[in-house]
Amino acid sequence: MPSTPHPASYRDPAGHVFLQDGVVYRQVNRSYQEDFGKLMDSGLYATLSGKGWLIEHEDASIPGTDDRAWKIIRPRRIDPITYPYEWSFSQLQEAACLTLDIQKEAMKVGLSLKDATPFNVIFDKQGAAIFIDTLSFETYHPEDPWVAYHQFCTGFLAPLLLAAKRDPDLIRFLALHPEGIPLERCASLLPRSTRFQTLSALHIHLPSKMKPGKGPTKKIVFSKDKLHRIIDHLRSGIATLKCEGPSTWSDYYEETILGGGYLEAKKKAVTELLAGKSIDTIFDAGSNTGEFSMLLAAEGKRVIAADVDARSVDQLARKISLERSQGTVRSILPIVVDLMNPPPAIGWGNSERPAFLDRIRTDLTLALALVHHLALGRNLPFSKMSETFARISPWLLIEFVPKHDPKAQELLKHRKDGFTEYNETNFLAAFSEHYELAERRGIQGLDRTLFLFRRK
């Protein structure tokens, strides 16, 4: 059966991505032959892929999807794909800096990025940003301004400023505006003070006030120096942006009865329960600041660490990025996801970017100190938890928090306790529909229990 282009890969006349027998390929069209040749022959591809900035590829000898095909390449597979609206602030910041750094490298050899959207960057299993659109490079004409400047400002700078100046969750706004947040909308949402800060004043407020139209009638000649000035200004401004403020979970262990012995006992129990099992990949649902993700990654597991609290995820993302720069690589991919409302399928025909739960598959789902939040905080029945977790992974390690637990009581403090069904017996009965119990273990010092389930 002939392959068809990936549903999200229709914009670029230079080529497109397609899947064949589960392998991702990229078709390079004849019209892009010259620019592709420059990317490879100038040494730019080798430089960028050598630094880990640009995805590596190999030539593939399979036919393309249509007669425009000139060449087929097979990029290194990255799984799972996460989208910018699932990233934390520092991840989007890292992706923005990467895009600008690549543009500067490209300009050195007479090439330039024709696209600068955050959707051209993904994070690999070690949480490092990689530029994936090999066909984004075109011949650079120094007398012209940067064709991707507007896209960069709407796709990167606007959400970063909204996150830094308003709220880190505004990065999620990119799901509503995957083509970039309109500058006028961004300008109206930013605080007044940003009109007097050069980064936002020059690249957001000024262009948001300018009427697009015919443009200058006389051709204004641009230069490499001028573009360097713009890129350096964006790069240094973005690198110094900060998204500060307390997170929901950041002092979770320190300020509660859960400090000290409990955490150590739980870590020991988790390690022992997973020992000897053939579990390589883990979805840490409700990862907080990544205590357990770090523990399991240190044992050689690949962890996707998901939490609803953007600041906690950001703390983890910053930590692993810092460690990477010091030479320690952790297999952790942090993401911001609300499990009660995971990102849906978006784009044309609902088929450009698949829903979150259709992208995430791991050997184990880890749900520590989560059940009471979902059941008592959000009224979610155990049966629904069981059904969804069983969709993600064949193994489930879940902590049951009884109703008399101080943390469960905290959730019930301001609401009527109608949760008569919330007990361990019903919990086990609901999960036994999709799973069989492999092992259980109490946590020393607290009346909580860890259950290791295996899907039926």
Next chain:
Amino acid sequence: MHRIYLYVDPGSGSYLVQVIVAATLGAAFYFKVGVNWVKSFFQRKKKED
């Protein structure tokens, strides 16, 4: 009210913006160079004294 220009390529408007931004940043750069030159001129004078 938001003005949304559905039929205008947003990239084309960005050309003029970049010209203005580059000119502003250039002016700021030369201003800084000037200020630093004046500063260093007086500092040098001080040292010589």
